[in-house]
Amino acid sequence: MKKSVIWGLGVLVLCLMGVSVYLGYFIHMKFGNEKEKEIPKEKVMQDLEVIPSPKVNIQDETTTKEAPLxxxxxVPEQTIKSPVSIVGEAPGRYFFEGSFxxxxxxAHGKVIGDGIATAQGDWMTEKMVxxxxxxxxEWKPIGMGEEPLPPTGFLIFQKDNPSDMRENDEEYRVPITFQESEDEKSVPSSxxxxxxxxxVISGCSAQVCSxxxxxxxxxxxxxYICFQKALCERQRNGKCEWTMSKDISACVAQF
Structure with a gap:
């Protein structure tokens, strides 16, 4: 009886020792390795490869493109009168059959004249020609109502586009000022x-001089727009009538 008890206690002790060893090994493998694998933050930062950010050249991004012509x-804002002669250079892409x-x-965007720019050399190139x-x-300083038309506008140089495809359109605008004639300068606007x-000037459109x-x-x-800068004054016949200057007469003749 005593031997049985002793053997039983021995087996129990051995089992407990085995379990203890197993648990110790398990705990070491699970938590001990994690601590060994943990890398200090400072070490991580040292080992990281630092890649510098690309520098953005703001000046390059905001630089205005050069004028194509x-x-x-x-020069911009130059005062011109008809006829005007222009000499310059344009990229070869502007030309078709040697012209554009x-x-x-x-000032209202109305076309008051046009022409053809002709190449003075080989135009089949990407270089400047x-x-x-x-x-x-023919510019007329006559606007609607009492407001005279300002003496400003644009010269528009258009890329010749025989395909008529909108994506191939290109133009370059130069602001200009029109030179007024002596008659136009001498006539007040109000x-x-x-x-x-x-x-007296009267009528719904200020078209009557009487x-x-x-x-x-x-x-x-x-x-009626032709009389917006005309003088209403007494003529040789003693009557109040519009003074028909060369420019006013030419304007009326259009209608």
Whole structure:
């Protein structure tokens, strides 16, 4: 009986020792290895490869592109009169069959003249090609109502595009100022300043020059714009009438 008890206790002790050894090994393998694998933060930062950020050249991104056309006798805001002769250089892509179109527009965007720029050398190249053009235009300082048309506009140099595909369109605009004629400079713009010798400007569109105010219907006619810078004064016949200068007469003749 005593031997059985002793053997039983021995087996129990051995089992407990085995379990203890197993648990110790398990704990060491699970938690001990993790501590060994843990790398100090400072070491990680030292081992990391530092890749410098690319520098952004702000000046390169904001630099204005060079003008595609250059001119020998034209600068922005230059005052011109008809006919105007222009000499310059344009990229070969602007030309087709050795030429490209040029337009003159007024402050309202209305085309008042056009011409053709002709290559003065080999145009089948990507390089700059010399060109020359002569353009005639007719600018009229007459706007709608009491507001005169400002003497400003644009010269538009258009890439010749025989394909008519919009993605191939290209143009270069140069702002210009139109030279007023002596007649235009001498005529004041306000209605009161244009009334001379007791004459009166009246009518719905300020189209009547008379000795007194005249009531009219308000049906508008395009030729009325011609009188927006005309003088209303007493003529040789003693009547109050519009003074028909060369420019006013040419304007009326259009309608």
């Amino acid at each position: 250059t001119f020998s006798n034209l 179109p040029v337009m003159v527009v007024d 010399p060109f020359h053009t002569d353009i005639q235009f 209605k009161e300043e244009r009334e001379k010798d007791g004459c 000795d007194e105010k005249v009531l009219t219907d308000c049906m508008y006619k395009e030729e």
